[in-house]
Amino acid sequence: MSFDHKSLALLSEMLEVLEGGFTDLPDYQPAPDIAALRPVLTAAAERMQDNYPYQHPLYAGQMLKPPHPVARLAYAMAQFVNPNNHAMDGGRASSMMEREAVAELAAMFGWKQHLGHLCGGGTMANMEALWVAARVHPGKKIVASDQAHYTHGRISEVLQVPFAPVPSDASGRMDMSALKDMLSVGDIGTVVATMGTTGIGTTDSLEEIINLANTYDCRVHVDAAYGGYFTLADNLNPNTRRSFDCIPAADSVVVDPHKHGLQPYGCGCILFKDPAAGAFYKHDSPYTYFTSADLHLGEISLECSRAGAAAVALWATQRLLPLTADGEFARDIALCRDAACDLHARLSLDDRFLTIIQPELDIVLWAPNASKASAVSALSQKLFDDAAGQNLHLALVELPESLLAPNWPDVEFDTTSATCLRSCLMKPEHAAWMDKIWGILDAIV
Numbered sequence: 468m469s470f471d472h473k474s475l476a477l478l479s480e481m482l483e484v485l486e487g488g489f490t491d492l493p494d495y496q497p498a499p500d501i502a503a504l505r506p507v508l509t510a511a512a513e514r515m516q517d518n519y520p521y522q523h524p525l526y527a528g529q530m531l532k533p534p535h536p537v538a539r540l541a542y543a544m545a546q547f548v549n550p551n552n553h554a555m556d557g558g559r560a561s562s563m564m565e566r567e568a569v570a571e572l573a574a575m576f577g578w579k580q581h582l583g584h585l586c587g588g589g590t591m592a593n594m595e596a597l598w599v600a601a602r603v604h605p606g607k608k609i610v611a612s613d614q615a616h617y618t619h620g621r622i623s624e625v626l627q628v629p630f631a632p633v634p635s636d637a638s639g640r641m642d643m644s645a646l647k648d649m650l651s652v653g654d655i656g657t658v659v660a661t662m663g664t665t666g667i668g669t670t671d672s673l674e675e676i677i678n679l680a681n682t683y684d685c686r687v688h689v690d691a692a693y694g695g696y697f698t699l700a701d702n703l704n705p706n707t708r709r710s711f712d713c714i715p716a717a718d719s720v721v722v723d724p725h726k727h728g729l730q731p732y733g734c735g736c737i738l739f740k741d742p743a744a745g746a747f748y749k750h751d752s753p754y755t756y757f758t759s760a761d762l763h764l765g766e767i768s769l770e771c772s773r774a775g776a777a778a779v780a781l782w783a784t785q786r787l788l789p790l791t792a793d794g795e796f797a798r799d800i801a802l803c804r805d806a807a808c809d810l811h812a813r814l815s816l817d818d819r820f821l822t823i824i825q826p827e828l829d830i831v832l833w834a835p836n837a838s839k840a841s842a843v844s845a846l847s848q849k850l851f852d853d854a855a856g857q858n859l860h861l862a863l864v865e866l867p868e869s870l871l872a873p874n875w876p877d878v879e880f881d882t883t884s885a886t887c888l889r890s891c892l893m894k895p896e897h898a899a900w901m902d903k904i905w906g907i908l909d910a911i912v
Protein backbone atom coordinates (compact mmCIF):
# COMPACT_ATOMS: atom_id res chain seq x y z
CA MET A 468 0.00 0.00 0.00
CA SER A 469 1.12 3.58 -0.41
CA PHE A 470 0.01 6.78 1.25
CA ASP A 471 -1.38 9.78 -0.57
CA HIS A 472 1.69 11.80 -1.55
CA LYS A 473 0.01 13.81 -4.29
CA SER A 474 -1.99 16.17 -2.09
CA LEU A 475 1.17 17.27 -0.24
CA ALA A 476 2.07 19.66 -3.06
CA LEU A 477 -1.06 21.61 -2.10
CA LEU A 478 0.38 22.30 1.33
CA SER A 479 3.26 24.26 -0.13
CA GLU A 480 0.83 26.14 -2.40
CA MET A 481 -1.42 27.00 0.54
CA LEU A 482 1.50 28.25 2.61
CA GLU A 483 2.15 30.80 -0.11
CA VAL A 484 -1.48 31.93 0.14
CA LEU A 485 -1.17 32.13 3.93
CA GLU A 486 2.03 34.17 3.64
CA GLY A 487 0.02 36.72 1.69
CA GLY A 488 -1.50 37.85 5.01
CA PHE A 489 1.87 38.73 6.52
CA THR A 490 3.68 40.58 3.72
CA ASP A 491 4.03 43.85 5.63
CA LEU A 492 6.32 42.27 8.23
CA PRO A 493 10.11 42.68 8.05
CA ASP A 494 11.71 39.75 6.31
CA TYR A 495 12.14 36.73 8.59
CA GLN A 496 12.82 33.27 7.18
CA PRO A 497 12.82 30.33 9.57
CA ALA A 498 15.44 27.96 8.16
CA PRO A 499 15.24 24.49 9.69
CA ASP A 500 18.38 22.42 9.45
CA ILE A 501 17.10 19.81 6.96
CA ALA A 502 20.19 17.65 7.38
CA ALA A 503 19.49 17.42 11.12
CA LEU A 504 15.76 16.79 10.64
CA ARG A 505 16.19 13.95 8.14
CA PRO A 506 17.64 11.25 10.42
CA VAL A 507 15.27 12.11 13.26
CA LEU A 508 12.21 12.00 11.02
CA THR A 509 13.46 8.84 9.34
CA ALA A 510 13.74 7.23 12.78
CA ALA A 511 10.22 8.42 13.63
CA ALA A 512 8.81 7.03 10.36
CA GLU A 513 10.54 3.71 11.02
CA ARG A 514 9.13 3.58 14.56
CA MET A 515 5.66 4.29 13.13
CA GLN A 516 5.88 1.17 10.95
CA ASP A 517 5.08 -0.73 14.13
CA ASN A 518 1.35 -0.04 13.92
CA TYR A 519 -1.69 -1.95 12.75
CA PRO A 520 -2.64 -0.54 9.32
CA TYR A 521 -5.54 1.57 10.60
CA GLN A 522 -5.79 3.45 7.32
CA HIS A 523 -6.35 0.31 5.20
CA PRO A 524 -9.74 -1.36 4.50
CA LEU A 525 -8.33 -4.65 5.85
CA TYR A 526 -8.13 -2.98 9.24
CA ALA A 527 -11.58 -3.92 10.52
CA GLY A 528 -10.99 -3.82 14.26
CA GLN A 529 -11.16 -0.94 16.71
CA MET A 530 -12.92 2.41 16.34
CA LEU A 531 -10.28 4.08 14.17
CA LYS A 532 -10.65 6.01 10.95
CA PRO A 533 -8.13 8.02 8.93
CA PRO A 534 -8.66 11.78 8.60
CA HIS A 535 -9.70 13.20 5.25
CA PRO A 536 -6.80 14.70 3.21
CA VAL A 537 -8.42 18.13 3.44
CA ALA A 538 -8.38 17.86 7.25
CA ARG A 539 -4.75 16.73 7.30
CA LEU A 540 -3.68 19.56 5.00
CA ALA A 541 -5.72 22.26 6.71
CA TYR A 542 -4.37 21.15 10.09
CA ALA A 543 -0.79 21.15 8.82
CA MET A 544 -1.22 24.55 7.15
CA ALA A 545 -2.75 26.11 10.28
CA GLN A 546 0.15 24.87 12.41
CA PHE A 547 2.46 27.31 10.67
CA VAL A 548 0.55 30.00 12.59
CA ASN A 549 -0.39 27.61 15.44
CA PRO A 550 -3.42 29.51 16.74
CA ASN A 551 -4.79 28.89 20.21
CA ASN A 552 -8.57 29.04 20.31
CA HIS A 553 -8.70 29.89 23.98
CA ALA A 554 -9.05 33.57 23.11
CA MET A 555 -9.44 35.81 20.08
CA ASP A 556 -6.02 37.10 21.08
CA GLY A 557 -4.57 33.66 20.29
CA GLY A 558 -6.61 32.70 17.24
CA ARG A 559 -8.96 35.17 15.64
CA ALA A 560 -9.79 33.49 12.34
CA SER A 561 -9.66 29.98 13.78
CA SER A 562 -12.04 30.95 16.61
CA MET A 563 -14.56 32.21 14.06
CA MET A 564 -14.06 29.02 12.02
CA GLU A 565 -14.69 26.98 15.17
CA ARG A 566 -17.92 28.84 15.83
CA GLU A 567 -19.08 28.23 12.24
CA ALA A 568 -18.11 24.55 12.23
CA VAL A 569 -19.72 23.94 15.64
CA ALA A 570 -22.92 25.70 14.52
CA GLU A 571 -23.03 23.28 11.57
CA LEU A 572 -22.73 20.35 13.98
CA ALA A 573 -25.56 21.80 16.09
CA ALA A 574 -27.66 22.24 12.93
CA MET A 575 -26.99 18.58 12.05
CA PHE A 576 -28.86 17.75 15.29
CA GLY A 577 -31.64 20.22 14.44
CA TRP A 578 -30.59 23.03 16.80
CA LYS A 579 -30.86 26.59 15.49
CA GLN A 580 -29.36 27.97 18.70
CA HIS A 581 -26.89 26.29 21.00
CA LEU A 582 -23.80 26.82 23.09
CA GLY A 583 -20.83 24.68 22.19
CA HIS A 584 -17.20 24.32 21.25
CA LEU A 585 -14.53 21.83 20.29
CA CYS A 586 -12.35 20.08 22.83
CA GLY A 587 -9.80 17.28 23.13
CA GLY A 588 -12.25 14.42 22.54
CA GLY A 589 -15.29 12.57 23.79
CA THR A 590 -14.09 12.23 27.37
CA MET A 591 -13.50 15.95 27.78
CA ALA A 592 -16.78 16.78 26.00
CA ASN A 593 -18.77 14.41 28.25
CA MET A 594 -16.97 15.84 31.26
CA GLU A 595 -18.29 19.31 30.40
CA ALA A 596 -21.81 17.97 29.84
CA LEU A 597 -21.82 16.16 33.19
CA TRP A 598 -20.21 19.13 34.96
CA VAL A 599 -23.05 21.41 33.79
CA ALA A 600 -25.64 18.68 34.53
CA ALA A 601 -24.35 18.33 38.08
CA ARG A 602 -24.60 22.06 38.62
CA VAL A 603 -28.19 22.14 37.34
CA HIS A 604 -29.14 19.27 39.69
CA PRO A 605 -26.66 19.50 42.59
CA GLY A 606 -26.33 16.37 44.72
CA LYS A 607 -28.39 14.22 42.36
CA LYS A 608 -27.19 11.06 40.61
CA ILE A 609 -26.05 10.60 37.04
CA VAL A 610 -27.07 7.30 35.42
CA ALA A 611 -26.00 5.67 32.16
CA SER A 612 -26.48 2.18 30.73
CA ASP A 613 -23.99 -0.54 31.62
CA GLN A 614 -23.00 -0.43 27.92
CA ALA A 615 -22.18 3.32 28.12
CA HIS A 616 -18.56 4.42 27.79
CA TYR A 617 -16.56 3.61 30.92
CA THR A 618 -15.53 7.23 31.35
CA HIS A 619 -19.01 8.33 32.52
CA GLY A 620 -18.46 6.55 35.84
CA ARG A 621 -14.95 7.92 36.12
CA ILE A 622 -15.94 11.48 35.17
CA SER A 623 -18.64 11.34 37.86
CA GLU A 624 -15.96 10.25 40.34
CA VAL A 625 -13.78 13.23 39.35
CA LEU A 626 -16.77 15.55 39.68
CA GLN A 627 -17.71 13.87 42.97
CA VAL A 628 -21.23 13.21 41.71
CA PRO A 629 -22.96 9.91 42.56
CA PHE A 630 -23.19 7.60 39.54
CA ALA A 631 -25.16 4.39 38.90
CA PRO A 632 -25.27 2.05 35.89
CA VAL A 633 -28.64 1.05 34.42
CA PRO A 634 -28.78 -2.58 33.18
CA SER A 635 -29.10 -3.13 29.45
CA ASP A 636 -31.45 -5.69 27.87
CA ALA A 637 -30.78 -8.56 25.44
CA SER A 638 -30.69 -6.10 22.53
CA GLY A 639 -27.92 -4.11 24.25
CA ARG A 640 -30.14 -1.07 24.84
CA MET A 641 -30.80 0.53 28.22
CA ASP A 642 -33.53 -1.44 30.01
CA MET A 643 -36.44 0.98 30.26
CA SER A 644 -38.25 -0.69 33.13
CA ALA A 645 -35.01 -0.72 35.16
CA LEU A 646 -34.56 2.99 34.40
CA LYS A 647 -38.14 3.73 35.44
CA ASP A 648 -37.66 1.91 38.76
CA MET A 649 -34.46 3.85 39.41
CA LEU A 650 -36.05 7.20 38.49
CA SER A 651 -39.01 6.58 40.78
CA VAL A 652 -36.69 6.84 43.81
CA GLY A 653 -36.33 10.55 42.98
CA ASP A 654 -32.57 10.96 43.43
CA ILE A 655 -31.51 11.09 39.75
CA GLY A 656 -30.70 14.41 38.08
CA THR A 657 -29.32 13.28 34.72
CA VAL A 658 -29.78 10.33 32.38
CA VAL A 659 -27.01 9.72 29.84
CA ALA A 660 -28.36 8.12 26.66
CA THR A 661 -25.74 6.62 24.36
CA MET A 662 -26.32 6.87 20.63
CA GLY A 663 -23.80 4.26 19.53
CA THR A 664 -22.26 2.33 22.41
CA THR A 665 -18.54 1.82 22.06
CA GLY A 666 -18.48 -1.93 22.61
CA ILE A 667 -21.51 -3.11 20.70
CA GLY A 668 -22.77 -0.16 18.63
CA THR A 669 -26.30 -0.02 20.06
CA THR A 670 -28.43 3.06 20.66
CA ASP A 671 -30.59 3.69 23.72
CA SER A 672 -34.32 4.33 23.24
CA LEU A 673 -34.12 8.09 23.37
CA GLU A 674 -37.82 8.78 22.91
CA GLU A 675 -38.73 6.77 26.02
CA ILE A 676 -35.78 8.17 27.97
CA ILE A 677 -36.87 11.73 27.21
CA ASN A 678 -40.47 10.98 28.19
CA LEU A 679 -39.34 9.44 31.47
CA ALA A 680 -36.91 12.29 32.12
CA ASN A 681 -39.73 14.80 31.63
CA THR A 682 -41.89 12.90 34.11
CA TYR A 683 -39.13 12.79 36.73
CA ASP A 684 -37.67 16.25 36.05
CA CYS A 685 -34.24 15.07 34.88
CA ARG A 686 -31.77 16.26 32.31
CA VAL A 687 -30.91 14.09 29.31
CA HIS A 688 -27.38 14.09 27.99
CA VAL A 689 -26.76 12.26 24.71
CA ASP A 690 -23.35 10.68 24.27
CA ALA A 691 -23.14 10.44 20.49
CA ALA A 692 -19.33 10.62 20.47
CA TYR A 693 -19.11 7.65 18.13
CA GLY A 694 -22.61 7.45 16.62
CA GLY A 695 -23.69 11.08 16.20
CA TYR A 696 -22.98 11.43 12.49
CA PHE A 697 -25.30 8.50 11.72
CA THR A 698 -28.18 10.95 12.11
CA LEU A 699 -27.38 11.81 8.45
CA ALA A 700 -27.65 8.19 7.23
CA ASP A 701 -30.71 7.13 5.24
CA ASN A 702 -30.43 3.41 6.03
CA LEU A 703 -30.99 3.14 9.80
CA ASN A 704 -33.56 0.70 11.13
CA PRO A 705 -36.80 2.41 12.26
CA ASN A 706 -36.09 2.14 16.02
CA THR A 707 -32.63 3.62 15.63
CA ARG A 708 -33.98 6.37 13.36
CA ARG A 709 -36.64 7.28 15.91
CA SER A 710 -34.00 7.67 18.61
CA PHE A 711 -31.80 9.87 16.42
CA ASP A 712 -34.81 12.01 15.58
CA CYS A 713 -35.29 12.72 19.29
CA ILE A 714 -31.81 14.19 19.81
CA PRO A 715 -33.08 17.78 19.42
CA ALA A 716 -35.16 17.25 22.58
CA ALA A 717 -32.07 16.43 24.71
CA ASP A 718 -30.27 19.00 26.87
CA SER A 719 -26.76 18.33 25.64
CA VAL A 720 -25.01 16.25 22.98
CA VAL A 721 -21.45 15.09 22.47
CA VAL A 722 -20.15 14.16 19.05
CA ASP A 723 -16.54 13.38 18.16
CA PRO A 724 -15.29 14.70 14.82
CA HIS A 725 -12.16 12.61 15.46
CA LYS A 726 -14.23 9.42 15.25
CA HIS A 727 -16.61 9.57 12.29
CA GLY A 728 -16.00 13.21 11.31
CA LEU A 729 -12.76 12.56 9.37
CA GLN A 730 -10.57 14.59 11.76
CA PRO A 731 -7.18 13.89 13.30
CA TYR A 732 -7.18 13.27 17.08
CA GLY A 733 -8.14 15.28 19.30
CA CYS A 734 -11.33 16.80 18.18
CA GLY A 735 -14.45 16.36 20.29
CA CYS A 736 -17.47 18.63 20.49
CA ILE A 737 -19.88 19.49 23.29
CA LEU A 738 -23.21 21.13 22.45
CA PHE A 739 -25.79 22.50 24.90
CA LYS A 740 -29.30 23.26 23.70
CA ASP A 741 -29.71 26.18 26.10
CA PRO A 742 -27.05 28.88 25.61
CA ALA A 743 -27.68 29.86 29.24
CA ALA A 744 -25.34 26.96 30.18
CA GLY A 745 -22.61 29.52 29.46
CA ALA A 746 -23.29 31.13 32.86
CA PHE A 747 -21.67 28.14 34.60
CA TYR A 748 -18.38 28.84 32.83
CA LYS A 749 -18.05 32.40 34.07
CA HIS A 750 -14.53 33.09 35.29
CA ASP A 751 -11.95 35.85 35.34
CA SER A 752 -8.87 35.63 33.19
CA PRO A 753 -6.77 38.72 33.76
CA TYR A 754 -4.27 37.77 31.05
CA THR A 755 -6.17 36.63 28.01
CA TYR A 756 -9.32 38.36 26.81
CA PHE A 757 -8.25 41.74 25.46
CA THR A 758 -8.34 42.38 21.77
CA SER A 759 -12.00 41.70 21.08
CA ALA A 760 -15.32 42.38 22.74
CA ASP A 761 -16.61 39.34 20.85
CA LEU A 762 -16.94 35.99 22.62
CA HIS A 763 -13.61 34.30 23.43
CA LEU A 764 -14.16 30.54 23.32
CA GLY A 765 -12.17 30.15 26.54
CA GLU A 766 -15.05 31.94 28.24
CA ILE A 767 -17.31 28.95 27.50
CA SER A 768 -14.95 25.99 27.78
CA LEU A 769 -13.30 24.14 30.66
CA GLU A 770 -9.96 23.72 28.92
CA CYS A 771 -7.76 26.76 28.46
CA SER A 772 -5.51 26.23 25.40
CA ARG A 773 -7.11 24.39 22.49
CA ALA A 774 -5.75 23.73 19.00
CA GLY A 775 -6.97 26.34 16.53
CA ALA A 776 -5.64 23.99 13.85
CA ALA A 777 -8.33 21.45 14.83
CA ALA A 778 -11.01 24.05 14.15
CA VAL A 779 -9.46 24.97 10.79
CA ALA A 780 -9.35 21.29 9.80
CA LEU A 781 -12.97 20.70 10.79
CA TRP A 782 -14.16 23.88 9.09
CA ALA A 783 -12.35 22.90 5.86
CA THR A 784 -13.74 19.35 5.97
CA GLN A 785 -17.31 20.52 6.44
CA ARG A 786 -16.88 23.04 3.64
CA LEU A 787 -15.80 20.25 1.27
CA LEU A 788 -18.29 17.72 2.64
CA PRO A 789 -21.28 19.58 4.10
CA LEU A 790 -23.23 17.82 6.85
CA THR A 791 -26.39 17.40 4.79
CA ALA A 792 -28.53 14.28 4.47
CA ASP A 793 -28.18 14.27 0.67
CA GLY A 794 -24.41 14.83 0.48
CA GLU A 795 -21.31 12.71 -0.03
CA PHE A 796 -20.48 12.68 3.68
CA ALA A 797 -23.91 11.21 4.52
CA ARG A 798 -23.58 8.64 1.72
CA ASP A 799 -20.24 7.50 3.11
CA ILE A 800 -21.65 7.15 6.63
CA ALA A 801 -24.52 5.06 5.22
CA LEU A 802 -22.01 2.90 3.33
CA CYS A 803 -20.33 2.01 6.64
CA ARG A 804 -23.64 0.65 7.93
CA ASP A 805 -24.18 -1.20 4.63
CA ALA A 806 -20.80 -2.88 5.11
CA ALA A 807 -21.72 -3.88 8.67
CA CYS A 808 -25.11 -5.30 7.59
CA ASP A 809 -23.43 -7.19 4.72
CA LEU A 810 -20.89 -8.84 7.05
CA HIS A 811 -23.60 -9.62 9.60
CA ALA A 812 -25.80 -11.23 6.91
CA ARG A 813 -22.95 -13.44 5.65
CA LEU A 814 -22.10 -14.54 9.20
CA SER A 815 -25.75 -15.23 10.09
CA LEU A 816 -26.19 -17.53 7.10
CA ASP A 817 -23.08 -19.58 7.93
CA ASP A 818 -23.15 -22.35 10.58
CA ARG A 819 -19.50 -21.84 11.38
CA PHE A 820 -20.35 -18.55 13.11
CA LEU A 821 -22.53 -17.14 15.85
CA THR A 822 -23.92 -13.62 15.60
CA ILE A 823 -25.36 -11.53 18.42
CA ILE A 824 -27.31 -8.45 17.42
CA GLN A 825 -28.15 -6.92 14.06
CA PRO A 826 -25.79 -3.92 13.66
CA GLU A 827 -27.57 -0.67 14.45
CA LEU A 828 -24.66 1.41 13.13
CA ASP A 829 -21.37 -0.02 11.81
CA ILE A 830 -20.13 -2.33 14.57
CA VAL A 831 -20.46 -6.08 13.98
CA LEU A 832 -20.11 -8.64 16.78
CA TRP A 833 -19.66 -12.32 16.14
CA ALA A 834 -17.82 -15.45 17.20
CA PRO A 835 -16.88 -18.85 15.85
CA ASN A 836 -19.56 -21.44 16.65
CA ALA A 837 -18.92 -23.87 19.55
CA SER A 838 -21.04 -25.70 22.08
CA LYS A 839 -19.53 -24.06 25.19
CA ALA A 840 -18.77 -20.42 26.00
CA SER A 841 -15.18 -21.25 26.99
CA ALA A 842 -14.59 -22.85 23.56
CA VAL A 843 -16.15 -19.82 21.81
CA SER A 844 -13.64 -17.59 23.64
CA ALA A 845 -10.67 -19.77 22.70
CA LEU A 846 -11.76 -19.93 19.05
CA SER A 847 -12.33 -16.15 18.91
CA GLN A 848 -8.79 -15.55 20.12
CA LYS A 849 -7.46 -18.04 17.54
CA LEU A 850 -9.46 -16.44 14.73
CA PHE A 851 -8.22 -13.01 15.77
CA ASP A 852 -4.60 -14.24 15.56
CA ASP A 853 -5.08 -16.21 12.33
CA ALA A 854 -6.80 -13.28 10.62
CA ALA A 855 -3.97 -10.93 11.64
CA GLY A 856 -1.61 -13.45 10.03
CA GLN A 857 -3.49 -12.85 6.77
CA ASN A 858 -3.40 -9.05 7.24
CA LEU A 859 -7.06 -8.87 8.26
CA HIS A 860 -7.12 -6.99 11.56
CA LEU A 861 -10.11 -7.55 13.85
CA ALA A 862 -10.75 -6.67 17.49
CA LEU A 863 -11.85 -8.73 20.50
CA VAL A 864 -14.56 -7.87 23.00
CA GLU A 865 -15.58 -9.59 26.23
CA LEU A 866 -19.39 -9.82 26.37
CA PRO A 867 -21.54 -10.89 29.34
CA GLU A 868 -23.70 -14.02 29.44
CA SER A 869 -26.76 -11.75 29.96
CA LEU A 870 -26.31 -10.38 26.43
CA LEU A 871 -25.11 -13.56 24.75
CA ALA A 872 -27.31 -16.31 26.23
CA PRO A 873 -30.66 -15.04 24.84
CA ASN A 874 -29.03 -14.81 21.40
CA TRP A 875 -27.18 -18.16 21.61
CA PRO A 876 -29.76 -20.73 22.84
CA ASP A 877 -27.55 -23.69 21.87
CA VAL A 878 -24.39 -22.58 23.70
CA GLU A 879 -23.75 -23.85 27.23
CA PHE A 880 -22.40 -21.10 29.49
CA ASP A 881 -19.57 -22.65 31.49
CA THR A 882 -18.16 -19.10 31.94
CA THR A 883 -20.08 -15.89 32.78
CA SER A 884 -18.82 -14.10 29.68
CA ALA A 885 -17.31 -14.96 26.33
CA THR A 886 -14.64 -13.40 24.17
CA CYS A 887 -16.13 -12.43 20.79
CA LEU A 888 -14.91 -10.64 17.69
CA ARG A 889 -15.76 -7.02 17.07
CA SER A 890 -15.36 -5.12 13.81
CA CYS A 891 -15.89 -1.38 13.53
CA LEU A 892 -16.44 -0.96 9.78
CA MET A 893 -15.85 2.78 9.88
CA LYS A 894 -14.40 3.24 6.42
CA PRO A 895 -16.87 3.52 3.52
CA GLU A 896 -14.37 1.43 1.53
CA HIS A 897 -15.29 -1.51 3.75
CA ALA A 898 -18.46 -1.97 1.67
CA ALA A 899 -16.48 -2.59 -1.53
CA TRP A 900 -13.88 -4.70 0.30
CA MET A 901 -16.38 -7.08 1.92
CA ASP A 902 -15.83 -9.89 -0.61
CA LYS A 903 -12.11 -9.76 0.09
CA ILE A 904 -12.65 -9.63 3.88
CA TRP A 905 -15.10 -12.55 3.67
CA GLY A 906 -12.71 -14.50 1.46
CA ILE A 907 -10.01 -14.30 4.16
CA LEU A 908 -12.42 -15.32 6.93
CA ASP A 909 -13.80 -18.17 4.85
CA ALA A 910 -10.31 -19.50 4.16
CA ILE A 911 -9.09 -19.47 7.76
CA VAL A 912 -12.13 -20.79 9.64
Ligand SMILES: Cc1ncc(COP(=O)(O)O)c(C=O)c1O
Pocket residue numbers: 530587588589590591593616618661663664665690691692693694723735
Ligand atom coordinates in the same frame (compact mmCIF):
# COMPACT_ATOMS: atom_id res chain seq x y z
C1 LIG B 1 -19.69 6.56 23.11
C2 LIG B 1 -18.34 7.08 23.50
N1 LIG B 1 -18.25 8.05 24.43
C3 LIG B 1 -17.07 8.55 24.81
C4 LIG B 1 -15.89 8.09 24.27
C5 LIG B 1 -14.57 8.67 24.71
O1 LIG B 1 -14.08 9.46 23.67
P1 LIG B 1 -12.53 9.85 23.54
O2 LIG B 1 -11.81 8.56 23.37
O3 LIG B 1 -12.49 10.73 22.35
O4 LIG B 1 -12.15 10.55 24.79
C6 LIG B 1 -15.93 7.08 23.30
C7 LIG B 1 -14.69 6.53 22.72
O5 LIG B 1 -14.68 5.57 22.01
C8 LIG B 1 -17.19 6.58 22.89
O6 LIG B 1 -17.30 5.62 21.96
